[in-house]
Amino acid sequence: MKCSENQAQIVEESIQHAKDAITLDVKDGNSWYNLGNACLTSFFVTGAWDHSKLLQSLKAYQNAEKDERMESNPDLYFNCATVNHYLENYERALSGFEAAALKDPSLNATEEVQKMVNLLDKLENLLRGQARTKRLASLASSLAAVNLNSSYKRASVDQLSEGLNRAYSNSVEKCFSLSSKRMPLPCKPLPKPPIYYLVCDSNQICFVLSVYGMRNDAVRVTCFIQCVSSSLSSLLLYCFYNPQRV
Template identity: 35%
Template structure:
């Protein structure tokens, strides 16, 4: 069966939103070969830039106690208690399992955001009470919704450890994704309406 360039691009975009980055990169590069007008190569370069930013920040934060980046120790120690539905168990990243973690709540401090040329989603580097740093992927909100040093809580988070190579570069980091705004609390509160774009993740697909 012949694969159309639009199908290849849309599959790559869908894989990106579901954070299968390795497959997404291959798809964008394949779409570029089929139809350069789709800008698949630009999408691939943008994703490489995001991954490089996430990977380098987290490698430095988790691997060096003398990092020049924001002080993890001070931010982690400033985490406040969060009132949650009693059905939720408070957890740190290292206590999660791969995939969805129902009835679990992870709270952390935001160190900074990672530049994303396409602006959606927004990636934040966060540290939890165990001083473990990871990235969270947030859909459906404006960049003003979450700021540096805000405290965020993710309910029922999807957890994944990335560990793959692409173009000779090794990417290895921990990630939490929330797909619906109901899963997010900022400083103990739900996200206010003025910061909401939409309430869930929607891939931006190309029409054939």
């Protein structure tokens, strides 16, 4: 997402103002809520790539929820659910949107729940269908000849651990792709929604690769994708891709 330096500066000032308010009363839920909003807005206006801003926003919202006076604020639940959606904490996101819908039906939180459920159902059906095809062996065999950067250790997805896996590389073949609808955002212009790729690795394991901020045609059907510094918490956060087969 593109934004002016002035916009980013205003948001950073908002973050500092919220932090200053918290120092005056660390138990004030509204100040924590404002900090969460500012961090979430900062995530979007600076390009929607800084994962740490999402985590800062989530922590602020969680602190806001500790204040009983904030229980009547449906936007708190909606915004916190939005952060969890981007972090792909789907169970928490669904619970948050459902709570927001109960407190204020006008927020369209029920619609967000339905969109998320539909997306997860589609991905699950794709995974189940692909796991039964004979095509996997052919796809996996083509990855054996791929030359990886020697500074990275080759690993299949089942060898990765929860969180960031540094210096590991995973070669995969794309099977299918699925575009999602736009997620709820607190600011404009809106970034492109994520693209979900069903991929297969050298051990014939199928999984979903979430890619944000990419054109629909950037990864083609016959492409080879080399994923580096994989994160299982959001499937694969960072990847180098080549639109041509290597």
